[in-house]
Amino acid sequence: MARTAAVPVILEEEYESRRADLAKELKPNSLFLLLSAKPQQRSHDTEFPYRQNSNFYYLTGFKEENAALVIVRGKKAFNTYLFVQKKEKQLELWTGKRLGEKRAKKLFHVDNVFTSELLHEKVLGLLSKSKNFYYDFNVTDTRLDALREKAKSLLAHYNAATLVERARLVKSPAEIRLIKHAISITKEAHHRAMKLSKQLTTEKELQAEIEYVFTKNGAYSDAYTSIVASGNAANTLHYIENNKALKDGELILIDAGCEYEYYASDITRTIPANGKFSKAQKELYEMILNVEKEIISMVRVGVLRSHLQKRAQELLCRGLVSLGILEGECKKLLKKGKLNKYYPHGIGHWMGLDVHDQAPYKDAKGKEIPLCEGMVLTIEPGIYIDKDDKSVPKKYRGIGIRIEDDILVRGSGYENLSAAIAKEVQEIESM
Numbered sequence: 298m299a300r301t302a303a304v305p306v307i308l309e310e311e312y313e314s315r316r317a318d319l320a321k322e323l324k325p326n327s328l329f330l331l332l333s334a335k336p337q338q339r340s341h342d343t344e345f346p347y348r349q350n351s352n353f354y355y356l357t358g359f360k361e362e363n364a365a366l367v368i369v370r371g372k373k374a375f376n377t378y379l380f381v382q383k384k385e386k387q388l389e390l391w392t393g394k395r396l397g398e399k400r401a402k403k404l405f406h407v408d409n410v411f412t413s414e415l416l417h418e419k420v421l422g423l424l425s426k427s428k429n430f431y432y433d434f435n436v437t438d439t440r441l442d443a444l445r446e447k448a449k450s451l452l453a454h455y456n457a458a459t460l461v462e463r464a465r466l467v468k469s470p471a472e473i474r475l476i477k478h479a480i481s482i483t484k485e486a487h488h489r490a491m492k493l494s495k496q497l498t499t500e501k502e503l504q505a506e507i508e509y510v511f512t513k514n515g516a517y518s519d520a521y522t523s524i525v526a527s528g529n530a531a532n533t534l535h536y537i538e539n540n541k542a543l544k545d546g547e548l549i550l551i552d553a554g555c556e557y558e559y560y561a562s563d564i565t566r567t568i569p570a571n572g573k574f575s576k577a578q579k580e581l582y583e584m585i586l587n588v589e590k591e592i593i594s595m596v597r598v599g600v601l602r603s604h605l606q607k608r609a610q611e612l613l614c615r616g617l618v619s620l621g622i623l624e625g626e627c628k629k630l631l632k633k634g635k636l637n638k639y640y641p642h643g644i645g646h647w648m649g650l651d652v653h654d655q656a657p658y659k660d661a662k663g664k665e666i667p668l669c670e671g672m673v674l675t676i677e678p679g680i681y682i683d684k685d686d687k688s689v690p691k692k693y694r695g696i697g698i699r700i701e702d703d704i705l706v707r708g709s710g711y712e713n714l715s716a717a718i719a720k721e722v723q724e725i726e727s728m
């Protein structure tokens with residue numbers, strides 16, 4: 298079970314070149330500011346595990362709270378500033394070691410490192426010489442409020458997040474290695490679920506087995522809250538209670554992926570609780586699996602996501618008609634929106650530092666961005682049939698199926714990063 302493969306990392310040089318690329322995008326005489334994420338309280342005296350803001354992390358690789366990145370661009374040249382928490386022995390005794398400004402200066406290729414106490418004063422000084430102020434419009438933070446207030450009348454304001462998110466669309470080789478690593482851990486977790494489903498009695502137990510694999514392998518337990526939905530619960534798209542008993546004869550939809558060093562994986566598999574698909578389950582499952590494979594095979598440079606969505610709708614509609622779940626001509630059924638009841642969601646989303654990667658789907662002019670080499674997206678068709686849907690043949694009621702893989706866009710086509718996770722009926726049953 299030991300994981301021997303070398304663990305991938307992103308080198309400081311890469312963060313440095315990301316900052317340089319970003320600085321080129323700034324207007325001359327600009328100040329760009331990104332803040333670390335704020336800690337989130339869970340209950341009195343208790344916080345959620347700290348998780349760095351993805352945009353801030355993308356440009357710094359710095360994991361501590363109460364930090365800030367500033368890029369000051371003059372006419373051409375630019376300067377970078379990192380603000381970090383001061384080392385304080387007594388506080389570190391409670392909350393863990395801090396890097397401090399001396400070590401940060403050594404490890405991070407930024408021009409200047411200061412302690413966070415100086416952020417307000419330094420940025421105010423730098424702003425007074427700037428014409429444009431970039432900051433994240435969506436962040437509410439007292440550290441930002443005071444600066445924004447002071448800079449209100451002086452400067453033109455731009456959303457810093459938009460620039461970073463655009464850069465995040467295309468993944469570097471190092472990022473792809475991290476995503477692959479996350480997926481390899483998630484693979485082990487899904488395969489464990491397939492092997493154990495027969496002997497476990499509740500969704501919770503299955504969730505625990507999956508997250509055990511995530512945690513044991515050094516991943517953050519989940520990139521998003523795991524969905525372990527058996528039987529009719531699979532027809533609630535964001536079911537996270539995961540508290541039902543597993544029943545013989547039902548399917549279990551498992552949408553779970555770990556986050557490894559900030560990079561997500563997002564995988565759904567639907568498996569039979571007793572280890573064997575019934576005839577009706579298999580019919581529906583194989584129809585969706587064929588659609589998933591066909592949509593994946595369409596992924597290549599230049600393709601539009603909306604085109605994949607449209608094709609998935611056509612194929613799923615045709616499949617439902619062939620199984621007698623929908624009746625009529627597909628074109629008309631789609632026009633009337635008859636498929637939406639059974640397939641209400643999109644075909645997939647960008648994935649990276651966030652499971653639903655915060656990267657744009659449209660360009661500045663509002664035009665859809667076609668697939669480019671290095672993008673990573675999920676492909677996840679599904680069909681959901683409520684147990685009380687009398688319009689559907691009885692054998693299909695109460696079945697919800699989704700199959701989801703993570704796909705890298707390559708020049709010549711695609712690479713299914715999660716191809717090694719079992720999804721053929723035979724493979725799943727033989728586990």
Ligand SMILES: [Mn+2]
Pocket residue numbers: 563646675677701
């Ligand atoms: Mn997904």
